[in-house]
Amino acid sequence: MRVFLHEMTHPEVSRKAEEGAVVIIPLGSMEQHGVHLPLGTDFLIALEISRRVAEKTRSIVAPVLWVGFSKEHMAFKGTITLESETLTMVLRDVIRSLASHGFRKIIVVNAHGGNDAPVRSSVLDANLNSDADVLYVGPDELSSFLPQRLKHELEKSMDLHAGVLETSIINLVRPDLVRRSQPSKPKVKIGKHVLDVLDLAKDKPALRASILSSVLARFDELSDNGALTLSDPLSHWDASETEEALEEVAGKLAKIVEKWKLTGKAEGLKP
Template sequence: MYLADEAWPDLAGELDGTVALVPLGSTEQHGPHLPEGTDHLIAEAFARRAADRTGFLCTPTVNIGVSPHHRQFPGTMWVDAPAFRQYVASFTRNLAYHGVRKVVFVNAHGGNVQHLREVGRRVRDTEDAYAVEWMWDNSIPDLVDDAFEHNGPHGGPKETALIQYLHEELVHDDRLQDAHEGGVESLADLDTVRNGARTFYDAVENSENGVFGDQTDATPEKGEELFDAALDELCQLATWLDDQPFEALLPPERV
């Protein structure tokens, strides 16, 4: 069920006790070959299809995330981390008001991870809701590693393959080689960690065109395989969460 498509009388009695799948991503550069909406398009596809399969609730997508590290590239949008955390915590409590107290943050942007974890802690500590962050590639790490020789953490073949599968019309296939040659194939090639400290803050300090990995290794077929495997993991997570008594998800008593 997709929340935004429903009229309120049809939601009466349908929300209390269900699991909410909240897709979150970003609007930021993903190299010369992928759309700026890559992350939120991926997150929404996972949340929508998981909701269709399980019968749980899918909310509207949060399209802009914590992305200041991509700000040098035209079109990148971002919000400050405290504002993002406050916003997500606020609408999570709003869901709890309607009886939706179990939430999966279906996330597809690495810059959101630590902030979603913090929000999850906050709403759990206040016993408003239980919210857990899920990121698709973290659910199938071995499969992702096996699919590509040079994976890359951003704008690489894994994201390229997923967008080729989900929205092939948005991929500039004629720029895949340029993306590879103008980016950084392996993080091991970088010299921006000194004596255990990360000396960089922005993506452009590591990659001239903002991407990593070998984009030419991506195919829609690989994207479909990865998507289906991660979708299974998400559905299993949501089903597990649905089975848990809410009280068992709250913080344990003090020792």
């Protein structure tokens, strides 16, 4: 089954629109991921999850948006960032194009936390001003689908950037891109007050994310090599465990997509 938009012809796309297919837009970034992972880590992850969900739901995967809002990483070489307004507008125009071809259900799968705010604003705009229903699935939503045990392990080690989670996924999908001989353990410079306030918000992931984004303004001030985790980022899960975790995330999301497909603006809140 063909799932990638860039591999289809226009009559094939037209048939998919008539069938009511969902289009998934994977969104990543081009930003530093420590000394052991490539700059394209987030777009590889967004693409992988989108493909798995599309195969389970007969959806289409639009070309990955490889650049996002990554200003917090600009002190490290190779990072490319859009202004948040540019990202909002690019995504808005991509969604409008797809909606104008008759697609009524569009999902944005975003693997980079920094894209969160600009993307939510494009999605709101599209839901208010187009005929399409747009669902946003960001990093917090994605990790909420992880098996409980792994989620707990990541939370305990503050695995935030280029850590065990991302290394495990890249190790599965592009093992050739993990630099295993690199000393990857970062010197993390998170102050005691930040750790204290995070502890108070222990069971509240959304609040923890807000607190973190209020202090994660510049990664070079938080970590010497760009990674942000208290574990050794190279100590990834083995491939079969990562495969299972990815399948669980994609499977749970696919289930939601199948139900969500049946909803519609006109239906509203009718019982």
